[in-house]
Amino acid sequence: MLLYGIDENENPRLLKLDSNGRIKITFSDGGSTQRFTSVSNSPLVVKSSAGKIIGFNIINPNMDPVYLKFYDTASPTIGTTAPKNTLSVPSNGTVLFVSPRYWSEFTTAISMACVSGLEDSSTDPPDQDIYCEITYI
DSSP: OOOEEEOTTSOEEEOEEOTTSOEEOOOTTOOEEEEEEEEOSSOEEEESSOEEEEEEEEEOOSSSOEEEEEESSSSOOTTTSOOSEEEEEOTTOEEEEEOSSOSEEESSOEEEEEESOSSTTOOOOOSSOEEEEEEEO
């Protein structure tokens, strides 16, 4: 399988793998990556100030799809605070996004939680926690 990304000039580029078989990504403006090995319905802060998500790798070990909600606040109330973005992660699946541009911009902070329902009011946790790597600037 070949994976391609888009560079800052919107040209397709083949993504390189490091010696461990992982995708190696370099961001010109010094992106940072947070790894979360156990994401459920309790909010987690990715960045406590304004920022932009420029990449993510999300792994769902569940037999059902789950929904990763991103919030533009450091302290959302899950099921009450409206998410800025919702990602559907397929059952036993992975969602990968990498870009020199950004996926979503947050003016206050970046936080997230994972629930089993698509509705903004959903509060039920997934059967198993999911794994997330979030890259931001």
